[in-house]
Amino acid sequence: MxxxxxxxxxxxxxxxxxxxxxxxxxxxxxxxxxxxxxxxxxxxxxxxxxxxxxxxxxxxxxxxxxxxxxxxxxxxxxxxxxxxxxxxxxxxxxxxxxxxxxxxxxxxxPGPLYSIDNIEWNIENPEFRKIVRNDSANSHLFKGMACDVNVLNEERNRIVKLLQNSGYYNVNRDFVSFVADTSAFSKNVSLLVNISFASGARDSVKAYTRYHIGKVNFYYNINEDSVENISKSQCDTVNDGYGSVVYSYGHAMLRNKTMLRNVYFRPGDIYNQSKIQNTYQRLGGLAITDFASVKLSEAECDSMHGQKNSADALTADIFFKSRNVNSISFELEGTNMAGDLGAAAALSFENRNVFKGAESFDLKLRGAFEAIKGLKGYNNNENYIEFGVEANLKVPMLVRPLQHRHRMSSIVNSEISLLYNTQDRPEFHRRTLTAGIRYLWNSWQNKLQHRLDLISLNYVFMPWISDTFRHDYLENTSSRNSVLRYSYEDLFIMRSAYNMVYNSRGNRSSRLLDYTNNSYRVRFGIETAGNLLYLLSHILHSEKNADGHYKLFNIAFAQYAKADLDFVKNFVIDSRNAVAFHAGIGLALPYGNALIVPYEKRYFAGGANSVRGWSVRELGPGKYRSKDGKIDFINQTGNIKLDVNLEYRTFLFWKLHGAVFADCGNIWTTRNYSDQPGGKFQFNNFFKQLAAAYGIGLRLNLDYFVLRFDGGMKAVNPYYSNSREHFPIIHPRFSRDFTFHFAVGLPF
CATH class of the missing domain: 3.10.20.310 (membrane protein fhac)
Structure with missing residues (x-):
C-alpha cells in the first residue's frame, strides 16, 4: 500500500x-x-x-x-x-x-534555467508582418525571459487572436510555431518565431484571405435544420441607420433597435472574432434568451435573394431562441419565533420582455401572519400581520465611448425598484416605502463588478406605538439610549452609493469551495446620505426641530457617510486543502443633520460571518456588556468595524468538507454614549478590546450552494479585565464559551 x-x-x-x-x-x-x-x-x-x-x-x-x-x-x-x-x-x-x-x-x-537572449521573427505574409509589428507592445516575449513553454503558448494565442480580429478567418494555432536554438556552452536560447501558412488550412489562398462580413441573418426561434425551408416572404429587412441591412426571419421577439445594438458586426465589416464572441455572449445574457449562437460560413451564393457573394465574404447566421415571456411562482413557508407560530406566502410575476427590448419586470406580493401570545401589557387580540408589494424593472442599456457603430460597447443594466411594506405588531405599527435607481456593469473580463446607486429613497413612518412599549423602552432612559429611540421614529434617508468588487476568478461564485485557484477578492463601497437635502435646506432656510435639525415632511432626515473595504485571499495547498484569509474594515460617520447613523446602517459583530465565538449582535461595541448579560440588539451596534479571519479548509469525503478557523475583531462607536460604556474607539487601546475565537466547522457542498455548520469557542473576551475570564482559551468553559452557527454559503 x-x-x-x-x-x-x-x-x-x-x-x-x-x-x-x-x-x-x-x-x-x-x-x-x-x-x-x-x-x-x-x-x-x-x-x-x-x-x-x-x-x-x-x-x-x-x-x-x-x-x-x-x-x-x-x-x-x-x-x-x-x-x-x-x-x-x-x-x-x-x-x-x-x-x-x-x-x-x-x-x-532542475539544473540551469535557460533564458532567451535573441528573438527573430519569420513572417512570410507582408500583411501579417505589418499587423504583428504594430501590436508588438503587447507581446509576451522579451530578451532575458525564461524559455517557458507556457509563455510561448500565450504568445501563440495572442498572435492568432490578433490575426483573427484583423479579418483572417482561416488562421489557427498551427500558423504559429517556435524554434529554440541552444548552445552546449551557454544557458542562452535563440528563439525563432515562425508565422506562416499551415497544413490545417484548406489552401494557401484562403489562408491569407482577409474576410469581411457579407450577409447577416437573424433567426427568431428557427432551428438550423429549418433554414432551407424558409420562404423569402418571411424575411424582414432591418436598416441600422448607417447603410447596413440585416435580414430578420421569424416572429420578432425584440425591437429592431434592441436586436441591432446586441450584434457587434454589420455587413461590410472586417471579420473580427472578438466581435463574434461578444455578440454571442451579449445575446445569451438577455433575460428573454434561452439559447443563442452565431454560425459563419463561406457561402458564395445567397439562394434566397439570388445574390452572389464575393469570395472573401462570410455569411453570419444568428440563431436566437427565446424563453417564455411570462412566469408566475408561489412560495409558502412556516415560521416559529420563540413558540409563536406563523406563516408567510409570496406570489411573484415576471415578464422578461416588457417593451420588446429584453427589459425584465417582476412584481412580488408578500403576506405574513404570526400568532403572538404571552406579551404582558399589550393587546392580546392583536397578532403580527405583514403585507408588502415590490416592483422591479431591469433595463439593459448600451453605452458607447463614441457614437460610432464600429466601437466596442459596454453593457450597463439599469434597475428601477419600488417597495411598500406594512407591519402591524402589538407593540407598534410600521410603514416603509423605498424607491431607487441603480446601474450595474462589469469590466476587465467580468472580473470587476460595479454598482452605482444613483439615488435611493427610504421613508419609514410609525403611525402608532403602544403606551407600554413607549414607556418601557423609548421613554425609560435607564434601559435604552438614543439609538433605540431613533430606530422607532419617523425616518427619511436619501442616499447615493458606489460599490466595486474585483474577483480574480471572474464571475464564478466566490462562495463555493475551491481547491484549485489561488484567487483573491477585493470589495470597496462608499455611500453618503442627506448632503443635497442639507444644502437645499440651508439655502432655503428651512424649518428646524427642537434638536436643531432640518426637517423634510416634518421628519429630520438622516445625514451620514459610510465606507467599507474587504479583502479575501485563497491559498491552495493541494487538491484537497486550502487556507482562506479575510480582513474587513468599515466606518460610518453621522454629521450635519444627524447625531446617530440610522440603525440599519450600523455595524454588528459576532455571528456566522464574523467572530464566531459569539452569536450575532452579541459582541461589542468595545468592551461593552449588556446589563443583564443577554443580547442587546440595539446597544450592541457601532459605527466602526474590524474583522480578521483565518480558515483552513479540507475535503473530507462525498460532499462533506471540514474547517478549522480563528477569528478576531470587534465594533466600536466614535462617540461616548452613557448607555454604552467602553464602546468608544481609541487608538491607544482598541487592540486590547479585540475579541478572538477559534473553532471547527462542517460544510455540505451541494454544488450550487454550501450548507455550513460552525462551532466557535471564545479565546479572548474583551468584556472582562481579569486574566482568567479575559482569556477563556486558557480557562475554557464549554457552557459559557461555545456558540453554534448554521448558515448558507462560506463566511467569506
Missing part, C-alpha cells in the same frame, strides 16, 4: 510543491493533513459489501502502490521542468518499504 509521497528539489530556488500536480499517484487522503479517516471508514466496512455499501461509498479504498505510475510521474516531472525553461532537468525517486507500506520520495534536479 502507498503510505506517503514526498517531493523535494535539489535547488532551493525551485519550489518542489509547484510540481506536485504532475505526480500520477498519491496516498490516501488525510483529514486536515493529519489522519487518514476515509481509509479507516473503508476498512471498518469489512468485506461484506452488501451490508456495508454505504460505508464503502463514504470511505476511500487503499491506494495500492504502482511502480509504473511512479515512472510516469518521473516523465511528467522532467517534461514540466523542461517546459519551464530548465532544459537539462532530471528527476528520480526512491522506494522505502516497511511491511506492507511503501513510502516514495521524488527528487527533482
Amino acid at each position: 502507498l503510505s506517503s509521497v514526498k517531493i523535494k528539489s535539489a535547488e532551493k530556488t525551485v519550489n518542489a510543491k509547484n510540481y506536485d500536480r504532475y505526480l500520477k499517484q498519491h496516498p490516501n487522503s488525510k483529514w486536515f493533513g493529519l489522519v487518514k479517516v476515509p481509509l479507516g471508514i473503508y476498512c471498518i466496512a469489512g468485506k461484506d459489501t452488501s451490508r456495508h455499501h454505504a460505508l464503502h461509498k463514504l470511505g476511500e479504498s487503499p491506494v495500492v502502490y504502482d511502480s509504473v505510475m511512479s515512472k510516469n510521474s518521473l516523465s511528467n516531472l522532467r517534461n514540466a521542468l523542461i517546459s519551464a525553461g530548465y532544459l537539462k532537468a532530471d528527476a528520480n525517486y526512491t522506494e522505502r518499504r516497511k511491511g506492507y507500506k511503501t513510502n516514495i520520495e521524488y527528487t527533482i534536479f
